[in-house]
Amino acid sequence: MISVVIRNKNQDKALTFLLKNLTERYINDIGEIIVIDNLSTDRSEEVSKKYNAKFITIKEFSYGGSANFAAKQTKFPIVVMFSAHSYPVSHDFFKLIKQKFDLNPKLAGLRCLHNASDYQNYINKIPASIDPNKSGLIFSGSAFSRAVWEKISFKEDVATFEDKEWTKRVLKAGYEIDFVPAIFCYQISRTKKQLFFRFKSDLVGNYQLWHQDVNFKNAVKGLVMSIVRLFKGFFIDFWYIIKRFVHQVKFIFNKPEKF
Numbered sequence: 001m002i003s004v005v006i007r008n009k010n011q012d013k014a015l016t017f018l019l020k021n022l023t024e025r026y027i028n029d030i031g032e033i034i035v036i037d038n039l040s041t042d043r044s045e046e047v048s049k050k051y052n053a054k055f056i057t058i059k060e061f062s063y064g065g066s067a068n069f070a071a072k073q074t075k076f077p078i079v080v081m082f083s084a085h086s087y088p089v090s091h092d093f094f095k096l097i098k099q100k101f102d103l104n105p106k107l108a109g110l111r112c113l114h115n116a117s118d119y120q121n122y123i124n125k126i127p128a129s130i131d132p133n134k135s136g137l138i139f140s141g142s143a144f145s146r147a148v149w150e151k152i153s154f155k156e157d158v159a160t161f162e163d164k165e166w167t168k169r170v171l172k173a174g175y176e177i178d179f180v181p182a183i184f185c186y187q188i189s190r191t192k193k194q195l196f197f198r199f200k201s202d203l204v205g206n207y208q209l210w211h212q213d214v215n216f217k218n219a220v221k222g223l224v225m226s227i228v229r230l231f232k233g234f235f236i237d238f239w240y241i242i243k244r245f246v247h248q249v250k251f252i253f254n255k256p257e258k259f
Contacts, residue, residue, distance in 0.1 A: 001031025003074035009038040011084035019051035029094035064154040064162035085188040108175035109144040128177040136167030141184035159204035
């Protein structure tokens with residue numbers, strides 16, 4: 001069987017849909033559902049209990065730390081991790097994951113498909129060894145081997161990209177990461193505050209993992225280009241607001257025949 005782990009914080013509406021989806025469509029493929037919650041103040045715990053999911057609170061959140069904490073709670077050999085705002089789509093989602101692990105004893109993890117770059121790398125057979133970022137794990141819809149994790153845990157001192165960092169280490173240790181044509185949806189709308197938090201984490205993560213450095217010149221260039229795009233976007237939006245208004249006025253005085 002498969003353990004499903006969901007990382008959540010104040011996502012009770014998204015969590016409701018994910019749990020409803022899991023329990024109505026895939027219950028025969030899943031051995032347990034665990035919600036790892038970071039001090040939510042909404043109805044997340046109530047929702048989890050409604051769908052008989054195990055609800056566990058984690059106080060000190062980090063990406064790698066929460067992944068390790070989540071893995072420790074599981075009891076089945078395959079762990080599938082979602083964010084509360086992601087959910088499986090294809091009817092054979094978990095069956096395809098299980099088949100892949102059954103056929104390959106060296107398999108450490110599987111990346112499912114959710115966007116164009118996933119599908120392009122899958123079709124073009126670009127392995128994680130070549131592109132660990134776009135072909136490695138993504139912890140909003142990936143599966144990993146609990147046995148491999150027991151030998152190689154996730155690093156807890158990385159700002160983000162704990163899934164990609166783990167991908168690189170398990171490949172170096174002789175294991176494999178592969179795609180699986182199991183489709184999921186990643187649906188999220190972040191606030192400006194959440195986007196800034198993500199920006200700070202990605203800035204450190206890109207430096208730690210991909211060695212993307214930032215200097216003062218690049219920072220100033222980024223600021224200038226952001227301001228240019230802001231004003232350009234404003235004037236383009238304003239121009240089309242006026243065009244829509246003019247078109248509506250023309251329509252008022254020149255309406256077509258009704259059918």
